[in-house]
Amino acid sequence: MYTEINRYMPTGLSTLDPVFGGGVPPGSVILLKGDIGSGKIEFAYTSLIYLSLIMARGSPDKKVIIPADIRYITVTKMREDILREIELSFSPDLLTHIANVQFDDLSDIYFDSSLVPIGWYSDYEDIIERMEKRRKVHDSVLSTLADMLSDIPKESMVTIDSLTELATQHIAAGTWPDLTAFLRGLQRVAKKWNTTFYLILTKGILNQWQETEVADAVDAVIHFRWEESSSAKRQRVLYIEKFRGVMIHLEDREMVKFAVRITPGRGFEVSNIRVII
Numbered sequence: 001m002y003t004e005i006n007r008y009m010p011t012g013l014s015t016l017d018p019v020f021g022g023g024v025p026p027g028s029v030i031l032l033k034g035d036i037g038s039g040k041i042e043f044a045y046t047s048l049i050y051l052s053l054i055m056a057r058g059s060p061d062k063k064v065i066i067p068a069d070i071r072y073i074t075v076t077k078m079r080e081d082i083l084r085e086i087e088l089s090f091s092p093d094l095l096t097h098i099a100n101v102q103f104d105d106l107s108d109i110y111f112d113s114s115l116v117p118i119g120w121y122s123d124y125e126d127i128i129e130r131m132e133k134r135r136k137v138h139d140s141v142l143s144t145l146a147d148m149l150s151d152i153p154k155e156s157m158v159t160i161d162s163l164t165e166l167a168t169q170h171i172a173a174g175t176w177p178d179l180t181a182f183l184r185g186l187q188r189v190a191k192k193w194n195t196t197f198y199l200i201l202t203k204g205i206l207n208q209w210q211e212t213e214v215a216d217a218v219d220a221v222i223h224f225r226w227e228e229s230s231s232a233k234r235q236r237v238l239y240i241e242k243f244r245g246v247m248i249h250l251e252d253r254e255m256v257k258f259a260v261r262i263t264p265g266r267g268f269e270v271s272n273i274r275v276i277i
Contacts, residue, residue: 008021011023013047013267013270026191030196031163031201031218031220031221042089047157048072048101049094049095055067069156071101071103072103074106078105106144110162156196158198160199162200167206223240224236225239236260
């Protein structure tokens with residue numbers, strides 16, 4: 001009999017899953033934190049692309065949790081823009097089952113509380129409706145997001161690509177504790193749902209204590225950054241800063257820091273395992 005302790009959900013990255021013993025523990029909330037262009041978005045894209053293939057073909061291994069649903073939730077981008085970026089970045093051979101990924105767009109609610117003209121983010125037919133809504137109490141992005149997440153099947157994979165935007169919005173509104181409470185609640189309920197979450201955050205926008213508080217509220221922090229090599233060539237690096245229940249095993253095997261490359265044919269890959277300094 002397989003218990004939740006020895007089951008796992010693969011990330012889909014064939015070069016990284018073996019490091020985790022096949023995948024990540026069920027219900028992991030994973031912060032993908034990094035500099036602009038360092039690979040955090042490509043990591044999430046590659047993961048959902050390969051998981052869409054795994055979902056299509058299945059797995060005979062009873063320890064493997066195949067996502068019941070793959071969701072990509074955005075607050076500021078359009079579904080069409082995300083799909084176009086994926087199609088431009090990756091080989092068509094990888095995208096044969098991209099339709100298995102469902103995209104959810106909460107930008108209307110996000111922009112309703114801003115000064116951005118309605119016509120910039122809503123279709124013409126929706127403008128009158130959105131103008132009426134702007135005159136009323138604004139919907140909360142977090143409450144709408146919470147309702148959306150509650151309707152997603154258990155044992156799913158969910159990417160929330162807009163933690164940076166949500167964080168800055170709550171800082172400006174003076175409601176930072178609302179966001180951190182939401183993250184801690186998400187970390188708790190993810191275990192009940194056996195659902196894995198990626199939260200994407202651009203490094204350097206929050207101050208240090210806010211970034212630390214976000215990191216403390218999640219199960220894992222994967223840091224993406226640029227490093228200069230001895231030949232003065234820039235190299236993307238993935239560094240696992242924290243992973244509850246996993247980190248002690250990674251440190252024991254000295255497997256926490258990796259060189260990274262991104263190609264159209266294979267997406268995000270890790271290589272050259274680094275020794276802990």
